[in-house]
Amino acid sequence: MSAESKAVEVTGLTKRFGSFTAVDNVSFDMPDGEVFGYLGPNGAGKTTLMRMLTTLIIPTSGSAKVAGFDIVKNPAAVRRQIGVISQAMTSDLDLTGYENMDVYGRFYGVPARERKERIGYLLEMVGLSSRSGELVATYSGGMRRRLEVARGLVHRPKILFLDEPSSGLDPQSRRVMWELLRQIRQESSTTIFLTTHYMEEADALCSRIAIIDDGKIVVLGNPEQLKREIPGSDIVSLVVEAPSDPLVDCVKALPFVRNLHVEDETLRVYVDNGATSLPALMDAIRSYGGRVLSAGIHEQSLEDVFIHFTGKSIREGEAKKVSLLVGAGVPQRWGR
Incomplete structure (x- = not known):
């Protein structure tokens, strides 16, 4: 990959707050036009990295x-080349959708005629043309999120x-957002850097994914490649009453x-054929004196990739959050 084709180049990037390391020696490249996912639980350093890349913190x-x-x-120079849509919604509730877009365009020095044409095109793209003259205070959460993408x-x-x-979006609005991002990629050469803790979102949108944990990149690759690295094609999940180490x-x-x-009480067993393996697994557990409370089979997902490489579910990190409204990327215990 030539240097000219790289949209983002990161080498050994680290951010510490006192003794706490939020981003730990992270390195990766992004070619032009890529949709790159930065996937991990809340508190894993996603927003801190993005704030460094967008020049908000050093x-x-x-x-x-x-x-x-x-x-x-x-x-x-970096700021002139990027658009940023933060987790916290920042559109002005006291302005109309069009006015929010217009102020943003003026801030970046977009000429009046080009600005008007561009705003009209983008509002049509995000399905807000008919509501562009209404105050943003009247918009739903999904409409505000689409407006902020258009504004960026x-x-x-x-x-x-x-x-x-x-x-914060409901499932239907989330799907609409995904379709919007796909449309942006189809209609332009815009490179997209996306942070998320939604496995399905990363799988649906990203051409490559960096899975992170405790500020470090654990593994990086395209979703299908990462799934293939896990042994076994199926996962059998067995909830067992008080499973002992010998069992x-x-x-x-x-x-x-x-x-x-x-x-806890769930055994996640990686096998090549879940349908044939499940009865044998249950028989083995029963013969050892164990009691199976429930059982299920599913194909491998990015959740399984995360568990395979980190040894824990992404949900275990949900308690470690940052306050995005008062300084995203800084742990709350540091007074932000």
């Missing part, structure tokens, strides 16, 4: 270039940064078991 160490410009040495595109940025774009060892030793993870 790294402790390491370096990064965005659109060819160093984020520390030339932050103004007014100045034709080379790279669009989205922090948890569907956070777990017994299951793990079965010849058709490729891998096994234990979370």
Whole structure:
């Protein structure tokens, strides 16, 4: 990959707050036109990394270039090349949808005629043309999110940064948001950097994904490639009453078991054929004196990839959050 084709270059980027390391020696590249997903639980350092890449906070160490410009040495040039949609909604409730777009375009110096044409095109794209003259205070959450994506595109940025774009949306609005992002990619060459803790969102939108945990990139690749790295094509989930270590060892030793993870009372057993393996697994557990409370089979997903590489579910990290309204990326215990 040539240097000219890289939209983002990150080398050893680290951010510490006192003794707490939010982003830990992260390195990756993004080619032009890619949709890159940064996937991990809340508190894993996603927003902190994005705030560094968008020049809002300065790294402790390491370096990064965005659109060819160093984020520390030339932050103004970086800002001219990017659009940013934060997790917290920032559109002005006391302005109309059109006025929100117009103010943003003026801020970036978009000429009046081009600004008018661009706003009209984008409002049509996000399905808000008929509501453009109404106050944003009357918009639903999904409408506001679509408006903010459109607003971030007014100045034709080379790279669009989205922090948890569907956070707080209902399932239907989330799907609408996904279709909008797909349309943006189809109709432009915009590179997209997306942070999310939704596995399905990353799987649906991203050409490559970095799975992160505790500020570090654990594994990076395209979704299908990452799934193929897990042994076994099916996951059998067995809820077992008080599973003992000897019982777990017994299951793990079965010849058709490729891998096994234990979370509380749930055994996640990786096998090649779940339908044929399930009865044998249940028989083995019963013969060892165990009691199966429930059982299920599913194909591998990014959730399974996360568990395989981190040893825990992404939901276990949900309690560690940052306050996005008062300074995203800084842990609350640091007074932000």
